[in-house]
Amino acid sequence: KAGVTQTPRYLIKTRGQQVTLSCSPISGHRSVSWYQQTPGQGLQFLFEYFSETQRNKGNFPGRFSGRQFSNSRSEMNVSTLELGDSALYLCASSLGSSNTGELFFGEGSRLTVL
Amino acid sequence: GENVEQHPSTLSVQEGDSAVIKCTYSDSASNYFPWYKQELGKGPQLIIDIRSNVGEKKDQRIAVTLNKTAKHFSLHITETQPEDSAVYFCAARAQGGSEKLVFGKGTKLTVNP
Numbered sequence: 001k002a003g004v005t006q007t008p009r010y011l012i013k014t015r016g017q018q019v020t021l022s023c024s025p026i027s028g029h030r031s032v033s034w035y036q037q038t039p040g041q042g043l044q045f046l047f048e049y050f051s052e053t054q055r056n057k058g059n060f061p062g063r064f065s066g067r068q069f070s071n072s073r074s075e076m077n078v079s080t081l082e083l084g085d086s087a088l089y090l091c092a093s094s095l096g097s098s099n100t101g102e103l104f105f106g107e108g109s110r111l112t113v114l
Numbered sequence: 115g116e117n118v119e120q121h122p123s124t125l126s127v128q129e130g131d132s133a134v135i136k137c138t139y140s141d142s143a144s145n146y147f148p149w150y151k152q153e154l155g156k157g158p159q160l161i162i163d164i165r166s167n168v169g170e171k172k173d174q175r176i177a178v179t180l181n182k183t184a185k186h187f188s189l190h191i192t193e194t195q196p197e198d199s200a201v202y203f204c205a206a207r208a209q210g211g212s213e214k215l216v217f218g219k220g221t222k223l224t225v226n227p
Contacts, residue, residue, distance in 0.1 A: 004157075031213055033213060033214065033215075035217075042217055042218070042219045042220060043158075043215075043217040045215065055212055056213075056214050090157055090158070096213065102163065103215060104160065105150070105157035105159070105160075106157050107155075107157045
């Protein structure tokens, strides 16, 4: 069974540009969550999608957005990139049907903003 | 909102010794507590979890304990091996429809051969 797949794995952007990251969840999983990981702040929750609807949102500016498609695949977008957006962006998937369900992470997309 | 404190931030042990990592949480409504292991260049991997109706759970060399009254939970690794070296994260999830996890800052465990 394939795990959570994130693309691209690495990317470099300059300030002011935008970026789109993609996540394919484990087959059968309907919930996708996104986290930002930095050395200073650790793992911070961005948002969660279930059945194409945003179910929860973290405390990030409106430049961070996401969506989920009917096949449960998800994308997140960051517009007007800032140096501080450099981070590892992690996607996680779960069945989504239980509040105590396991969350499985992908390898992440490492974004560097110059 | 929920806050999770994790200690220590770094831990160095000799191969074969035990390692203990402790976390406290603030939201008494939290009912799910997973532990993740993250190796360099990889995403976090779930190693064990515990739900609030259970006080202790064990899986081979790994065990987790939960004290709901004190709002803290701990990870115990026995007979440590060099391949246990990684960063470990605890997390907590509150009751409700969301699966959002709040993570501790992580513990870098080094097992010296």
